[in-house]
Amino acid sequence: MKKVIVPLEDRSYDILIGPHLLAETLSNALQGSYGKVIVISDETVWQLHGTALESSLNAASITFNTVLVPAGEKSKSLSELEKILNFFAGNGLGRDGLVIAFGGGVIGDLAGFAASIWMRGVRYIQIPTTLLAMVDSSVGGKTAVNLNAGKNLVGTFWQPSLVIADTSLLKTLPEREWRCGLSEMIKYGALFSPSLFEELASMENTDRLPELIEICCYLKSDTVQADERDNGQRMLLNYGHTFGHAVEKLGDFEQFNHGEAVAIGMMLAATVGERIGITKLESNCKSQLEKVLTAHGLPINCPFSANEMLQAMMMDKKAHDGGIELILLEDIGKASIVWKSAAELQALLIEVLGNE
Numbered sequence: 001m002k003k004v005i006v007p008l009e010d011r012s013y014d015i016l017i018g019p020h021l022l023a024e025t026l027s028n029a030l031q032g033s034y035g036k037v038i039v040i041s042d043e044t045v046w047q048l049h050g051t052a053l054e055s056s057l058n059a060a061s062i063t064f065n066t067v068l069v070p071a072g073e074k075s076k077s078l079s080e081l082e083k084i085l086n087f088f089a090g091n092g093l094g095r096d097g098l099v100i101a102f103g104g105g106v107i108g109d110l111a112g113f114a115a116s117i118w119m120r121g122v123r124y125i126q127i128p129t130t131l132l133a134m135v136d137s138s139v140g141g142k143t144a145v146n147l148n149a150g151k152n153l154v155g156t157f158w159q160p161s162l163v164i165a166d167t168s169l170l171k172t173l174p175e176r177e178w179r180c181g182l183s184e185m186i187k188y189g190a191l192f193s194p195s196l197f198e199e200l201a202s203m204e205n206t207d208r209l210p211e212l213i214e215i216c217c218y219l220k221s222d223t224v225q226a227d228e229r230d231n232g233q234r235m236l237l238n239y240g241h242t243f244g245h246a247v248e249k250l251g252d253f254e255q256f257n258h259g260e261a262v263a264i265g266m267m268l269a270a271t272v273g274e275r276i277g278i279t280k281l282e283s284n285c286k287s288q289l290e291k292v293l294t295a296h297g298l299p300i301n302c303p304f305s306a307n308e309m310l311q312a313m314m315m316d317k318k319a320h321d322g323g324i325e326l327i328l329l330e331d332i333g334k335a336s337i338v339w340k341s342a343a344e345l346q347a348l349l350i351e352v353l354g355n356e
Contacts, residue, residue, distance in 0.1 A: 001025065002210055004217040006139065007225050011159045015139060015217050017210050021166040022052050022127070027060035029125075029162055035096035037064040040084060040111035044071040045103045045129050048172045053102055053127070064100070065091045069110070073253040076106050076145045078154070084114045095119045101160075104130035104177070105137035105258060109152070112143030116158030125162040130173060131181025132259050134165040135188070135216035140224045140234075146253070150315040151245040157229060165217075167210055175297075180259025182296045183240075187262060188216045190289060191239055194333040201292040236335050238318060239327040240266035243302070246312035250304045263298035271352045273328035278338060283331045306349035307356050314342060 001018040016025060039053065046068055057064055067087045069075040093099075101111035101124060108126050115124035126138035144155025170178075182200065189197030196215055199208075220237065227234035244265030247256055256264070270286040273279030279286060293300050302309065318325040323341040330336055340348070350356055 002214045004214060004221055006159070006221045008159060008228060011141075013160055013162050015163040015165060015221070017134070017165045017167065017213050017217065019166065019168040019210075021164050022049075022056045022168070026053075026056040026127075026164060029164065030057075030060050030062060030098075033096070034062070034098045035094045036092055037062055037098045037100065038088065038091060038093055039064050039066045039100045039102055040107060040114070041066065041068055041102040042071040042075065042104075042107055043068050045107070049102075049129060049169055053100075069107075071106075073106055073146070073248070073258070076110055078145055078147070080110060081114060081145050084110070085118060088114070088118050093118065093122065095122055097122050098161075099124035100127060101125070101138075102127045102129065103133075104128065105133045108133055108138050109142070109144050109155070112141070112158055112160065113145055113155055116143055116156040121158065123161045124158075125164065126160045127164045127166070129169045130177050131170055131213075132177070132184050133181075134167075134170075134213050135181060136184040136220065138163050138165070139217055139220050140237075141228070142230075150249055150312065151253075152317070153315070165213060167213070170209075176257060177259075179297050180257050180262075183259035183263045183266075183293070183298055185212065185216055186289075186292055186296075187237075187240055187266065188219050190266065190329060190332055191236055191335050192219050192333060197288075197292065197332050201288075201295065235318065235325060235337055236327055238325075239329070239335055240264075240269060242313060242316055242318055242324065242326055243268040243309070245316060246309050247302060247304065249312045249315075250308055256299070260299050263293050264300060264302050267293065267300040268302055268352065269326065269328055272326065272348050273330075275348060275351060276328075276338070278328045278330060278336060280331050285329050285331055288332060289329075302353060304353075305355045306346060306353045309349050309353070310342065310346050313345065 004015040099115040128134045128138040141159035144152035240262040244261035247261040
């Protein structure tokens with residue numbers, strides 16, 4: 001088992017990484033005093049792995065109730081949030097209770113948000129079941145639901161008490177979801193680690209998967225420690241997401257999964273970066289990125305118009321003062337935060353996408 005610590009003073013917590021952690025570690029990790037325990041999962045994950053979690057909780061003599069939501073991004077909604085909060089009320093979840101998020105990024109965001117606002121905050125732990133959630137969304141304390149206007153517009157910062165990344169759960173992960181997780185890992189390499197980027201570019205097996213997850217979690221932990229509230233350095237982690245969230249929204253959260261949209265967003269950012277002279281042409285940064293993304297079967301072309309993208313992007317949380325913060329690579333392993341006005345962004349999008 002590998003362990004990464006997210007050091008945030010009284011909000012610090014461990015990320016445990018490795019196979020068979022539900023069976024071997026969960027019962028020990030949950031030793032302590034809890035009130036009611038509520039598990040939040042989706043119907044697909046519960047069908048695949050619910051029995052394993054039940055066995056682990058039973059072994060720890062923990063009584064719990066379970067609430068399930070439909071699988072998919074559509075469940076990150078105010079309507080599903082309300083159902084969960086009513087479930088908390090109906091089952092008597094108190095401030096001494098515990099919420100367990102058991103699923104991918106959607107479940108982690110939804111369960112974490114519910115825990116953060118219930119009685120002004122109750123403890124929760126993340127047990128991610130997708131590669132994307134293990135390397136990214138389960139770490140750092142960002143919780144949210146979507147609105148029709150855009151992704152993650154209603155949310156909080158609420159750190160989990162523990163993250164358990166049981167890599168055995170990835171055996172049932174569909175290939176498309178596997179690729180989405182690789183997209184986020186490629187993001188970390190592109191931002192911070194040329195060696196990680198190079199390894200992912202040539203990765204042919206998963207023998208080093210726990211080590212690679214550990215590296216990504218270390219990179220995110222360091223960034224979160226430096227800027228928990230996303231006002232400076234942590235904004236770099238939005239590389240590919242400013243464009244990608246717009247792609248997700250325009251695809252009605254169905255055409256593209258999150259990691260696919262991020263891949264498209266990273267390529268758009270690289271193209272824009274080259275056009276304005278931030279991304280170095282001599283480093284072949286864009287072509288390197290395109291090569292590794294396509295090698296893993298990720299999409300790189302945006303099917304939406306410049307004006308559609310602009311309208312969606314200006315609802316992003318990073319939009320302010322009539323413009324938006326873009327995360328652009330200078331080279332593999334180095335990125336910058338660049339503000340562009342809406343008019344400048346529109347002109348760039350028209351130039352890059354070739355349409356209005």
